[in-house]
Amino acid sequence: MGRNNRELKFARTLIFTVEQINSSPQLLPGVTLGYRIYKACGSNHLMRAGLEAVNGAEQGCGSGRVQALLGHSSSGPSGDINRAIGPLHVPQISHLATCACLSDKKQYPSFFRTVPSDQFQVIALVQLMKHFGWSWVGIVYSTETYSVEGTVEFIKEAKKEGICVEYTELFQKIDTVNFNKIVETITHSTSRVVLVFMSLSYTQDFLKKVGRNVTGKQLIGSESWITTASLALESGSVLQGAMGFAIPESDIPGLNEFLLSLKPSDAPQSSHIRVFWEDVFHCSFSPSNTSKLCTGSEDLRTVVNDYTDTTETRTVNNVYMAVYAVAHALHNLLQCENGLNPTTGRSCINKTEVMPQQVLEQLRLVNFTTQNGNKVSFDANGDSVAQYDLVNWQIGEDGSANIVNIGRYDGSKPDGQKFLIKDNFKIVWGGNHAEVPRSVCTEPCPPGTRKATNKRKPVCCFDCLICPEGAISNQTDSSDCFLCPPESWPNENQDMCVLKPIEFLSFEEIMGTLLTLFSCFGVFLSVLMSIIFVVHKHTPIVRANNSELSFLLLFSLTLCFLCSLTFIGRPSEWSCMLRHTAFGITFVLCISCVLGKTIVVLMAFRATLPGSDVMKWFGPLQQRLSVLAFTLIQVLICVLWLTLSPPFPFKNMEHFNDRVILECALGSAVGFWAVLGYIGLLALLCFVLAFLARKLPDNFNEAKFITFSMLIFCAVWITFIPAYVSSPGKFTVAVEIFAILASSFALLICIFVPKCFIIVFKPKLNSKKHLMTKTTCQAYLLAFWS
Known part of the structure; x- marks a missing residue:
């Protein structure tokens, strides 16, 4: 009966609006609007209005033709009516039929509506869910056209915005098994948001049979039921926090008094009002033993139902605007100035000549504002401007529902400004959550x-x-x-x-500090041995070992230890050029001295043979020139290297992903390997010569020590090559420094430590007598240098 009460309210609103228009001197002056109201409870009654539009006026109902139809409240019946009257160009205006399918002008050519299409409601619902981050939702819908079409449109629009539907459950009023399945699906679902897209009658049944078993969910309702506060009495706290879009509130002055002043005597021929009266006041107009007798003077203000609810002004305003739309269309058709209609540009017509097709054409053009401030116009699909209030159910302790406006959707505004949430309203959430409920299938992926x-x-x-x-x-x-x-x-x-952190071998880190200490220790030993040799330069062992080459060798070893320091620290253009060239030249100078000493030993042995005078061919001058010549060759190689393609600082970002290796690029790899190759060539030559002289008959055969030192020297640099190539980052530099220090210490220790040991700790062995025990080359060297 609740549904009939609401439809009666719509009918009485139509009567009120027609009477208001008829009493207006500005709109349709001299023209009186009439109306016929049909009770469309079945298919036969449903098509009656369409037939009346075709056949004209009924006898006794006035001389006017039906110019337009208002209604139906539901989408399905509205579509059926328009299929019948559309080909005859009879306009139809619905106040509540929201199915987006009715915007199809091919199927429904003469359909208009003052309620927004569900297409706009669906877009608004999608924006609502997007605003609160609800990307994982469930849907419950029914078999009616409004629900099915709305659900299909929602799924399509939601997909565009990345919102997914976990489940869609079809609710049927008479299927008990279906009830249990819906409850199980909703209860075990991971989505926290449930869209109930059904008409009011289906929603009432759903809440009675299923709703109380659905707890902890955020319900989202369609506009057909979201403002029906009486549903709270049937559903308990299930609707607490429910949200949805509703037709905007709009007060119509004088309408409430008109509705509440209704008496059966106002329409004595209406059986519907008599039944309504008997049902509301629990009485009967016919004498009965079971109920009291109706007087017809009862006051509607004493009862509460859908008809007497004066706070609900949303849907009746659509009826109000629909009647005014027809009135404005007729008003525009009947304008006449100097024989022409200023609206159509055609000849003036009489009010008795108006045809439905002309009204249809004018309805497409109407654009006006009603007395209560609502703008009315239709787009090419017959849809009105989409405007909604976003409402939130806030149920009190007594079970009453307070439906609060917390936002608005206005389809006439630019994108990005259509949806608005009010800041000064407290929102109640479903399941009594204190914060916005989360409804996502997967939590957002965090940065990283x-x-x-x-x-x-x-x-x-x-x-x-x-x-x-x-x-x-x-x-x-x-x-x-x-x-x-x-x-x-x-x-x-x-x-x-x-x-990325920049990495290079620095003095501050442990490895750099240790290498620096070893380098300094090598310098200290070289200087110490030089002092020992200087102090004992007149002793036989110093004189017999070519003191000039010995001092030059000690000097070059000192430079070798010092040049290792150039490899430590932040590489720069100068340090990159200096480190490799200094290393190459000092080592060649060192090896040249050793080579000179080796040749001298061999020459001295040859000189002890009868009739040999080879020493005159490799005297001090020749020794100096040989060292100078060998060194100048390396200098020339280094000059060419620095001139053509010198080493330079380079940020190596390929060897390690997480750091930058600051190193000295070789520039010309040929130059680098030429420097090393030349050193290796001299070292190999020196090793071969020393090896040949290792068994010469001496008490103190220096060739043995040179052979051993060069063996270590060559071993170090042979192992250096694979270690250098395979070492990562700063360890490449450390390997090179280690090779320099190891080979330098090998030469220093093998050649000079035995001599210094004898000079300092065994001075008795440092005598001509000991050195000349045998006729040896050592004795000859002693005599030669003397």
């Missing part, structure tokens, strides 16, 4: 990860994959990761790029 589609699940159910090495994502739900610039690297969370 990317979304990856899971083909076995809906698009809202994705995987969050950690960004690969060297890549970041700095936004939530990033679809891709981005590589950092070459000199940057992701931080620990992989959500931002930070500059």
